[in-house]
Amino acid sequence: MTDKPVYIGICICCGKPITRDNLSTSLEGRVIDWNEKISIQGVTYHFCHHCAGNVKDYLKGGIKEAVKRQDEDLEVIARLKALDDKDKATIDPVIVGS
Numbered sequence: 001m002t003d004k005p006v007y008i009g010i011c012i013c014c015g016k017p018i019t020r021d022n023l024s025t026s027l028e029g030r031v032i033d034w035n036e037k038i039s040i041q042g043v044t045y046h047f048c049h050h051c052a053g054n055v056k057d058y059l060k061g062g063i064k065e066a067v068k069r070q071d072e073d074l075e076v077i078a079r080l081k082a083l084d085d086k087d088k089a090t091i092d093p094v095i096v097g098s
C-alpha cells in the first residue's frame with residue numbers, strides 16, 4: 001500500500017498540486033494586482049521544479065533577452081502563418097456530391 005501524496009500548495013505557474021518533494025521555490029511577501037488595483041500582504045506562492053527552472057531560464061539575460069525571445073517567437077508565428085496560408089491557397093476544394 002502506498003501513502004497518498006501530501007499536497008502543500010499549488011504551483012503558481014502550471015497549477016499542479018505541489019508536494020514537499022516537488023516544491024522548488026517559494027515567494028513570500030506582498031503582491032500588487034495591477035488589473036484589480038489591489039495590494040495583498042502576506043502571500044506565499046510556490047513553484048514546482050519544472051516551472052522554477054523555466055522561470056530561472058526566462059530571467060537569464062534580463063529584458064534584452066526577453067525581447068529577443070519575443071521577436072523570435074513572432075518571426076516563427078509569421079513563418080507558420082505564411083506556410084498555412086500557402087497550403088490553403090494550393091488545396092483544391094472538394095465539392096461533395098459532384
Ligand SMILES: [Zn+2]
Nearest residue numbers: 011014048051
Ligand atoms: Zn509548475
